[in-house]
Amino acid sequence: MEEAKFESALARKLSSFIKLTPDELGVVADLQSKSVKIKRGKELTAEGQANGRAIILGSGWACSYKIMPDGARQIITFPIAGDCVGVRSILLRTSDHSLSALTDATVSTVEAPRLLQVLNEHPRVGAALMWATSRDEAMVVEHLVSIGRRNALERTAHFFMELAERLTLVGLATSTEFKCPLNQYVLADALGLSAIHVNRVLRQLRERDLMTVKSGKVIIHDLSGLCALAGYHKMDGGRTAIE
Template sequence: MPHHLIRKLEHFTKLSCDDRQVLGAVASKRRTFAEHSDIIEEGNDPSHVNLILEGWACRYKQLDDGRRQIISFFVPGDLCDTHIYILREMDHSIAALTPVKVAEISRASLDRLMDEHSRVTKALWWDSLVGVAIQREWTVNLGQRTAIERLGHLFCELFLRLRGVGLTEGDSCALPLTQMELADALGLSNVHINRTLQELRRAGLIVLKGGCLTIPDLAALQKASLFNPNYLHLDREGRNLDANEPASD
């Protein structure tokens, strides 16, 4: 079962046992990708949707001279664009940042799921809208926030996204990103990222060691980063439904 996806979708609405089973059925074809390999490349025909089951990936654009802009990070439970197969060809690439396991969901399977399971369909639309909201926030990051605000904001976002799918332990979470990958995502140089990390550490706002991020005081980091979590839309009705209450279409 794609547990992380199910847990994320249930921030929007409670899914029935049938909903969960059909999500498991459509996500049954699995593939693995090595660290730093492309899952799909710009120009490829996107014949299916990739669901991240394990590991971290990113969406990126690369200029002819080799410069790369990371546009988004994918963590377990993330779909790499629910309706990407509508396009004739990819206009960006998706790469594995760590060893990654994905489920390949075919167009026919996804169309059938969305035709027959209205609750899942609404939850997937919610997930797509949250993805668009995250892109808007990243645009604000690149255009307006200082280096400390950009990096702190990204850490807050990733921590809350991981917490939403059950992948945090207390105030800590995995962060298997290199300084260069952070630089490519935030429009900063590698040297600037290193200096900003040191500032966040000295301020006691983060502890980053061995691929593990600890945020001792989330509220303090949010304040320093001008972070408002409203764009993640994690306060939907699904969180307020009784776990024993039967869900119905």
């Protein structure tokens, strides 16, 4: 994984699960062959909309969310480069959440039949894709736990730890620093807080010399301190039972 250049973030991510053959890497590349440029703010999927396709994010940031009747928004996750959205729900008739681009982005759409075909003909690629989506689901669960049982400070710290790990997996973060286009309003909607409280929490994290969020960049000052505060455990990035 060190020196090799991957064609896509997805290929890089999957490779940390199982080493793919050139042939299989070709399949992964092919899934993303018809990529489209998307403008920041564009809605990619609306809740309730007809479904039957998955989306692969080639670059940029997005957010999947639900809107409440009173207009409040809960962000479920921030898909980043290399993430696949909607794989699991390809069987459901309608999408259960909305998806918007937070920055300019490139996306590829994969229709259900094509995906099923890959799963059949390239089981190892399929397994890797399923591994990646399982991982994403595990993060949704962790997010739920976070909102349910961590206070604002722990929750925020945990969120950034997780984000850092995800970004690292696709080569977008070092152990101390990464770019992050999320403003405090967006963070608030993800963390289940008010934007103002997010501000106070970020200040605390800064004053405790744990991390700094400024102008689109996150800097980690004290990784172990953050992990301790958040009760964060690194995800299982290891090999699977199969293969």
